[in-house]
Amino acid sequence: MPMPELIRIVSRSSPMALAQVERVRSELAVLHPGIRTEVVPVTTAGDRWPGALSALGGKGAFTKEVDAALLAGEADLAVHCVKDVPADRPLPAGTVFAAFLKRDDVRDALVHPGGLTLDELPDGTRIGTSSVRRVAQLAVSHPGLVCVPMRGNANRRLEKLDAGEADALLLAVAGLRRIGREDRIGEILSVESMCPPVGAGILALQCREDDTDTVDTVAGLGDAATWRETTAERMLLHVLQGHCNSPIAGLARAERDGRLSLRARVFSPDGKTVLDAHEWAGPLDPATLGTSVAVALLRQGARDVIDSIPH
Numbered sequence: 001m002p003m004p005e006l007i008r009i010v011s012r013s014s015p016m017a018l019a020q021v022e023r024v025r026s027e028l029a030v031l032h033p034g035i036r037t038e039v040v041p042v043t044t045a046g047d048r049w050p051g052a053l054s055a056l057g058g059k060g061a062f063t064k065e066v067d068a069a070l071l072a073g074e075a076d077l078a079v080h081c082v083k084d085v086p087a088d089r090p091l092p093a094g095t096v097f098a099a100f101l102k103r104d105d106v107r108d109a110l111v112h113p114g115g116l117t118l119d120e121l122p123d124g125t126r127i128g129t130s131s132v133r134r135v136a137q138l139a140v141s142h143p144g145l146v147c148v149p150m151r152g153n154a155n156r157r158l159e160k161l162d163a164g165e166a167d168a169l170l171l172a173v174a175g176l177r178r179i180g181r182e183d184r185i186g187e188i189l190s191v192e193s194m195c196p197p198v199g200a201g202i203l204a205l206q207c208r209e210d211d212t213d214t215v216d217t218v219a220g221l222g223d224a225a226t227w228r229e230t231t232a233e234r235m236l237l238h239v240l241q242g243h244c245n246s247p248i249a250g251l252a253r254a255e256r257d258g259r260l261s262l263r264a265r266v267f268s269p270d271g272k273t274v275l276d277a278h279e280w281a282g283p284l285d286p287a288t289l290g291t292s293v294a295v296a297l298l299r300q301g302a303r304d305v306i307d308s309i310p311h
């Protein structure tokens with residue numbers, strides 16, 4: 001197999017994005033010690049824009065400039081949080097996912113300076129989050145808490161918390177670990193009480209489709225179980241045509257015996273409507289499982305719930 005001498009990795013400059021690139025570099029160094037890597041920095045609209053992401057037309061806000069660098073040949077590889085890659089449209093033409101790295105922790109954590117758990121927080125406690133999925137699930141389980149909008153990368157959010165802009169935060173455990181802020185993790189929420197978003201904890205490696213040397217080389221970093229989970233979850237989101245602001249949660253689990261399960265929920269933002277579906281499938285076709293769970297949710301009325309929220 002012909003191997004590239006150098007792989008240029010395009011990356012946003014947030015601490016989390018750079019940590020993700022470091023993971024890829026170190027895994028690549030183990031598999032192919034001879035390949036050099038270089039980081040090509042980009043800033044995306046989502047990084048520059050302080051307001052609501054919906055005003056930018058969705059999660060593509062963090063991926064557009066990255067895709068452009070790849071397609072222009074300025075870089076050979078991009079590392080994405082699958083969670084941030086839209087599933088209601090295909091990947092940009094000319095690019096492919098070459099691998100999904102072994103999945104990290106999928107759960108959300110409560111960050112509370114006083115060390116309280118979610119159940120211990122008094123009514124009126126302000127939780128900093130702009131995620132419709134988190135807002136809706138908190139409205140179901142803890143209606144006395146008040147969500148206040150908060151954006152910015154995880155480090156910025158921790159600063160805002162410490163500056164008193166909120167009393168507590170919900171953040172992904174995987175993200176906090178990546179930026180070395182595990183010390184801020186308080187209670188880790190079960191996936192039953194806070195179902196994660198599609199793609200939680202998964203890093204995808206994206207390449208130019210015609211760059212088969214890089215595609216074949218980095219494919220060696222992929223994890224087969226994670227590939228199956230990602231495929232099921234992203235097919236679910238695709239069939240539901242969920243957009244960046246959709247209150248959809250979905251978690252697939254590949255079991256050691258080869259079976260795959262997928263649980264998914266669709267919420268109204270006030271938490272009054274909760275649709276839930278859970279199915280099992282054999283080893284062969286994760287995409288069919290994703291479709292089947294999506295159809296079960298559509299039968300329960302998911303279309304109206306999803307469409308009631310502005311894009």
Ligand SMILES: NCc1[nH]cc(CCC(=O)O)c1CC(=O)O
Nearest residue numbers: 081083171172174175200201202
């Ligand atoms: N929305 C931003 C984002 N994209 C990926 C992660 C963290 C880890 C992951 O699931 O890959 C985060 C931070 C968060 O939501 O707390």
